[in-house]
Amino acid sequence: MDGVSVFSDHICELGEGPSYDPATDALFWFDIVNGKLMEKPLAGKLKIHDLGVMASAVAVIDDERQLIATEVGLQVRDVRTGRLTLHTPIEADNPLTRSNDSRVHPCGALWTGTMGKGEEKGAGSIYWFFKGELRRLFSDITVSNSICFSEDGTIAYYTDTATGLLMRVACDPATGLPEGGPKVFVDHRSSKGYVDGSVVDRDGVLWNAVWGGKAVKAYAPDGTLLREIAMPVTQASCPAFVGAKADRLAVTSAWKGKDEKQRALDPQAGMTFLLDIPVKGRFEPRVRIA
Numbered sequence: 001m002d003g004v005s006v007f008s009d010h011i012c013e014l015g016e017g018p019s020y021d022p023a024t025d026a027l028f029w030f031d032i033v034n035g036k037l038m039e040k041p042l043a044g045k046l047k048i049h050d051l052g053v054m055a056s057a058v059a060v061i062d063d064e065r066q067l068i069a070t071e072v073g074l075q076v077r078d079v080r081t082g083r084l085t086l087h088t089p090i091e092a093d094n095p096l097t098r099s100n101d102s103r104v105h106p107c108g109a110l111w112t113g114t115m116g117k118g119e120e121k122g123a124g125s126i127y128w129f130f131k132g133e134l135r136r137l138f139s140d141i142t143v144s145n146s147i148c149f150s151e152d153g154t155i156a157y158y159t160d161t162a163t164g165l166l167m168r169v170a171c172d173p174a175t176g177l178p179e180g181g182p183k184v185f186v187d188h189r190s191s192k193g194y195v196d197g198s199v200v201d202r203d204g205v206l207w208n209a210v211w212g213g214k215a216v217k218a219y220a221p222d223g224t225l226l227r228e229i230a231m232p233v234t235q236a237s238c239p240a241f242v243g244a245k246a247d248r249l250a251v252t253s254a255w256k257g258k259d260e261k262q263r264a265l266d267p268q269a270g271m272t273f274l275l276d277i278p279v280k281g282r283f284e285p286r287v288r289i290a
Contacts, residue, residue: 003276004232007250008040010048011270015252016197017057017069017102018240018272022283027242028066029252029272032056032098037068038272042242049082054117057102059110059287067287069112071098074129076289087289088134090114090127097123101145101197101238106153108288109176111137113144113158126158128177132290137178146198146208149176150221151282157185157198157206164189166198166208166219185223197238199249202280209236209251216251216275229277233269241281242274249275 012031020027026041037049037058057069058077066077073090077083091097091114102112109130116123124141127134142162149156153173159166168185169178185206188195193213200206204221214234218226233253242250255269263269 004229005274005276006268006271007274008038008046008272009268010038010046010272012036012038012252012254012272013270014237014254014256015270015272016100016237016254017055018238018250018252019058019060019284020240020242020246020250021060022244022246023060023063025244027240027250027272028058029238029240029250030056030058032100033256051084053084054098056099057112059102059104059284061287061289067110067289069099069102069110071117073099074110074112074289088129088132090134091125096120100124100143101147101158103147103149103199104285104287105149105156105171105176106151106285107174107176108285110287111147111156111158111176113141113147115141115143119143119162121162130176131288135177138182145196148198148200148206150200150204151202155200157200158182159195161194161196161211164195166195166206168223186219186225196236197252199239199241199281201241202282205280207239207249207279209238211235211237211254216249229275231273233271233273234266235269236273239275241279241283243281246281246283247279249277249279249281251275 018029054071072092074088114124122140146159166186167182169182193210196211
């Protein structure tokens with residue numbers, strides 16, 4: 001497809017959680033259900049790290065450490081050794097749930113979501129973590145997704161994918177905590193596919209991967225659909241800004257839930273793609289754990 005190329009042909013069952021680190025010019029992403037962390041410089045070879053635990057999102061703490069959202073909570077990963085150390089347990093006593101979508105607010109706070117491993121209805125939540133403090137923000141979430149923020153930190157977005165509603169809520173830019181109640185930003189219920197991961201660019205445009213819709217959609221700050229980019233896979237899962245100028249999009253995908261016949265019809269499912277379209281992206285903030 002025009003403007004869409006394969007960034008990595010490594011096939012993930014559930015490719016998710018892409019995050020670009022400008023310090024190393026590398027994209028990190030996960031195969032959640034198989035406990036793998038992928039690392040690939042934009043002009044380098046793929047490395048696969050076996051985490052030994054389901055994990056779904058990564059944030060940079062400093063040059064030596066990352067914060068990883070896992071099925072037992074937030075773990076600090078030593079970049080040199082790969083060792084994981086549990087920092088803040090989240091639902092660690094509940095074997096039925098795991099981490100899912102997460103993103104760092106401009107102030108350094110992390111919003112991180114959970115969900116049932118079998119997508120059990122209402123089993124998940126969305127949490128706020130900042131300088132060692134953890135709070136539950138939203139509960140009764142089936143599939144937490146689309147966590148992202150405006151550049152000035154005054155707006156947060158999220159969805160429970162099962163509802164088909166992408167939500168918007170005002171935020172305190174100094175803390176990343178919600179101010180007031182959420183309101184519907186996009187009603188996707190009558191459209192093909194489901195709202196999955198999202199990012200917001202410097203113009204306030206929200207870029208959303210549409211699971212089951214073979215597309216990435218871009219929405220204006222008022223919720224108007226600006227454009228739709230066709231994807232070569234059915235289940236696009238999450239975008240991330242990449243490159244020295246954060247001016248391109250990488251998009252993960254998945255084959256999870258497909259039988260052999262369906263996979264044969266969707267042969268690139270699980271690969272990670274590069275969208276060579278002009279975007280005014282921005283780098284992820286570093287997370288503040290203390």
